[in-house]
Amino acid sequence: MMRPMKLGGEQILFGEGSLAHLETLNFEKAVVVIGSDTFIKNGLLDKVETHLEKACIAMETFVGVEPNPGFETVKKGAAFMQEHQPDLIVALGGGSVMDAAKAMWIYYENPGLDSLKPLMDKKTFPKLRKKAKFLCIPTTAGTGSEVSRSIVITDDKTGIKYGIGNMEMMPDIAICDPVATLTLPKGLTAETGMDTIAHALEALASTRANYLSDIMAEKAFVDAYETLPKVLENPKNIRRRETMLNASMVAGMAFTNVSLGIVHSIAHSLGSLFNLSHGLSNAVLLPYVLRFNSRDEKTAALYDRLAGEVGHPSLPEALTRLNEQAGIPKALKDLVPDEQAFMDKLDRLIELSVNDGCTKTNPITPTYEEFKTLIMHAYHGQ
Numbered sequence: 001m002m003r004p005m006k007l008g009g010e011q012i013l014f015g016e017g018s019l020a021h022l023e024t025l026n027f028e029k030a031v032v033v034i035g036s037d038t039f040i041k042n043g044l045l046d047k048v049e050t051h052l053e054k055a056c057i058a059m060e061t062f063v064g065v066e067p068n069p070g071f072e073t074v075k076k077g078a079a080f081m082q083e084h085q086p087d088l089i090v091a092l093g094g095g096s097v098m099d100a101a102k103a104m105w106i107y108y109e110n111p112g113l114d115s116l117k118p119l120m121d122k123k124t125f126p127k128l129r130k131k132a133k134f135l136c137i138p139t140t141a142g143t144g145s146e147v148s149r150s151i152v153i154t155d156d157k158t159g160i161k162y163g164i165g166n167m168e169m170m171p172d173i174a175i176c177d178p179v180a181t182l183t184l185p186k187g188l189t190a191e192t193g194m195d196t197i198a199h200a201l202e203a204l205a206s207t208r209a210n211y212l213s214d215i216m217a218e219k220a221f222v223d224a225y226e227t228l229p230k231v232l233e234n235p236k237n238i239r240r241r242e243t244m245l246n247a248s249m250v251a252g253m254a255f256t257n258v259s260l261g262i263v264h265s266i267a268h269s270l271g272s273l274f275n276l277s278h279g280l281s282n283a284v285l286l287p288y289v290l291r292f293n294s295r296d297e298k299t300a301a302l303y304d305r306l307a308g309e310v311g312h313p314s315l316p317e318a319l320t321r322l323n324e325q326a327g328i329p330k331a332l333k334d335l336v337p338d339e340q341a342f343m344d345k346l347d348r349l350i351e352l353s354v355n356d357g358c359t360k361t362n363p364i365t366p367t368y369e370e371f372k373t374l375i376m377h378a379y380h381g382q
C-alpha cells in the first residue's frame, strides 16, 4: 500500500534572495543554531539577524554543533532554548546542524524527556509545535534535511549513530538561498554534492519509488550530475550554487518519502564505526553499489536510462568519473588505511548495514555474505 507523500512543511522558499523572506515572518524570539563561528566571521549570521530585526524578531544564537552531532550537544541546545523560550528555531548550517537543531527542538518542547528512546517508536514520538516552529536555512547542498523528517544523532556513550525518521520533524519553513552556500569549501561542496546524487539515485531505485518521487529524483540527479563539476571549477557562481541547492532540496523531498538504499546503510555504519564523513562514504560506495544493484534487471534498465540522460554508456562508470573529477578517493582503503583495524570491525559493519533502515528499500536485499563481498570490493577498489 502506498504511503502518503509529504513534500515539505508550511513554506518552501528557494532561489537567490529568498533569505529576505525572514522579514515577513511573525514571531517574537528566534534561537538560531549554528555549528562553529564561521558564519559569525563571514557575516551570514549578521545577514540573518538584519532580516529578523526587520520583522521585529529578537535573536539569540546557540554556537557549537559538531559534525556528527551527539546527544550531549542536543541536551545543551535544548537547555539554551529553555532559557530563552523562542517561538522560532532557526537551523543555519549543513546536515549536522539541521539534524541537531531538530533534536534540540524535540527536547525543548518536551523537557521531561532525557533519552533518544522515545524517538525510536512511532507511538511514543513526542508532539512538537506547542512552543515553537522550526525553520531551516541550509548552507550545504546537501543533505536535504530542510525538507526531511529525518535526523542522525550519535549516542555519545556508544558512538552508535541513530537514524530517526518521523514526519513530526518536517521543518515548517525551508529557505534555500544559494547565497548561504557560496563560501562552502571545495571538499565539502564535493562531498555534500555527492550525497545529493546518492539521495537521488537511491530514491529512484527504491522499492517504494513512485511517479512523483521519480520526477523529483530524476531531475535532481541530472542537474546535480551536470552541475557539480562546474561548481567545483567556479565556486562563486551563484546560478550553479542555486542549481545544486535546488537539486539537494528536491532529492531530499524524494528520499524522505520513499527512503534510500544500501549506499546509505553502509555509509551510516561506516560513520558509526570509523567516524567517516557521510557524503564522502556515500561517494566512494556509489559505483560499487550501482554495480551490485545492476543484478536486478529492472534496476539495470533504470541505470542505463539515467546514464543515457547524462550522455554516458554506463552509470557506475559515470559515477567513477564524477568522483575523480570531484577529487573523491576511489576505495574505502583510502579512508581507512589501517586494514587490520577495518577487518577487526568488519562483522559489526556488516551487522549494522544489514539492520539499517535503508536496506529494506534497496532493490536487492543483500545477504550477509553479499554485503561482505560488496564491502571488500569497495575497500580494495575492485
Ligand SMILES: [Fe+2]
Pocket (backbone or CB within 6 Å): 143, 195, 198, 199, 264, 278, 282
Ligand atoms: Fe545522505
